[in-house]
Amino acid sequence: MATLSNLTMLNAIIASCKKEPFVADDLYRLGYTQVAIEKTVVVAPGETVVPDLAIASSNLNSVCCFEAKSGRNLEAAQGHRYERIEPEHIERFYQFSLKYRAGITVDVSYLCPEDAECIDGLTYDLERESLPFPLVSIGAAIGLVQGRFKHHDLQALFSAGMAVEIEKVPKYYRFDQDSFLYQIAPFVVQTLVAFSQQGVGPTTTQAIAADAYGPYWSVTGPRQRNGIVTKIGKVLKAAMLKELKGFLQGPEPDKKVTPNTTWTLNFANTSGSAYPAQRLASLKAAGEELTERMKLVELGGIPGISGFLFED
């Protein structure tokens, strides 16, 4: 299994485009900002690429598209479609024409975890397919493994490498459909407490998922959304039956959770009165216990509980 998820790698690049206290802000200092995620670019009739992330610097007249690969294999056809990407495609589909001068340099780079198997696999695939894209690994540092960036500033920056403490990389992307439930659970509990304090009435799995997922929900595709909603439904059901029993009410235990399943927060703050400190402390403890239980099941493989936890 790869050591880092695609999300962490993308978050590290996005963070480097901002003035961050815990992550090297080298890209920010070169004027790069994140300009698009998951945005489709037509590179030839009927052929598209959807970079995971694109960053741009108007100072340097440079755009760089990133494709994150947490596994060992490259999709060859996708790589060859990236070969066809030209500045005019970027201008047309990212609507840069108003902001940027002519003659943009467009780079495409693959990101992978600092993991020997991943690096070897992707290096082999890039060479086999004669794809000219730089491969950047992310681990203790963000650095160039092979290939060259067209833009000399990017080449210099990634060749020198940027220090990064993975634990401290901000979670602009919080989780996805491949995340473990224990990684998702704290965000769900946070949303439930916020909804409760706002006096939100009965709500749905989908509404909770959208809030817990964060800013990227609006640009997440339907398939991914379904996967996320399914996982959040599992977290909600597990929490309702144990740690958040009495706080969260949902469907009967034998009923399947759907995107439209209704959930009610029993202590919703409709009266405007403050929560008693004891209740707040118990919600915090419940959230931590829920997360810990899921971690034990998912990483520790505790038999017997997992069947309950993962049922739909």
Added chain:
Amino acid sequence: MYPQPTARTVPEMIGYFQDRMQAGLARYDSEKKAIFDEGAAKTYLLETDLAIEENNKHDRITAFLREILPTLSCEVQELGDEAFYLITRPNSDASKDRSEQFYLQADDSRFWLLHTLAKSDQADRLQQELTRLPKIDSAWFPKQFLLDIARAKDNSLQGFSSRFDNEPFAKGDEERHAEFSLKLWGNLAREVLQVINSSDVLQRHAAISGVRVRRRVADDTVLDDVNCFGKATAFGASFTGHYDLVAYQIRRAYRRTIVDRIEDQLAIGLSGDNVLEGSPIVIRHQGLDLDLRAFVDAIFSGAGPFRLWGMAETLSESFARVLAVDMHVGHKLTFDIGNSIIRIELPRGSCGNTIARFFTLFQQHYDANASISGGDFETVFSVEEGA
């Protein structure tokens, strides 16, 4: 039956308050005796979270006031200007038969001004009760903002007050407990501040909780005590000078900080083009002097003073990521905490006043010298435009 309002418009209120302040000063001159609080006009800056559209502003505010004020034993009546109200409340001192009057000016639907000539105990009581309700909060002025008010155009520093108490972090441990309190009026305030700034210990503990400002505009001079909870108390004979300070200088600067900087430029969210806009807000302080878990527990219990609930998503010896909820408005925010840095991610749509409240209280309970920056702003809180 409503009591007859003394003023029906903002200009009439200014005239009335001006007359009362001059009468108070004349009385002082003739009797040669200071009558504490008598004739001193007070204005409170309040922050509201009513999600008001401009086209239904008046009706929405009126309905809200009619809903909440009776619960505080107050009567409210609409006056002649738009979003201008008289709030009347019986004096809590039963030996006094008159009721207290408060003029609420909600022309800026987010940041309201509450003006009164009532004595501080009565006026503070209403402000405290109002800000305990959801959707209304105080304005919160950290040290940088208060000192900037004193440095702003036409103003000069005439004193300051300081209050610090680390009890939320010491939690009854007498050896760790530190308290500091100081009130200094006079023209040596700047020199005393220099002394404080020359000592690490004093810098950390001398939290600025208020400033005394002399404001001179043309022939008008007023002395105002501005405290960290958004209250300004005027002394002297010029209500117009006081009004100019609170309505134009302070309220505008606070709006610029909370709305233009924190909510519009620093809050994190996707633009219409799917660009992740905004920047984290960064508080730097002198470092942890307690275990990180205890630090997190002290801040994120959900109770006062910080009123933040939070659950650690990551917690190691040197780093914590806390998913928090502001219990006053129910908005979410994320705190990343290292040894001497607190990084705050405020989602777009969340209330910027939460940042002002947290930072002001952090200075008063943990590190009086903490700084705050974000994106291209070296300091988030400042009074002068473009600072």
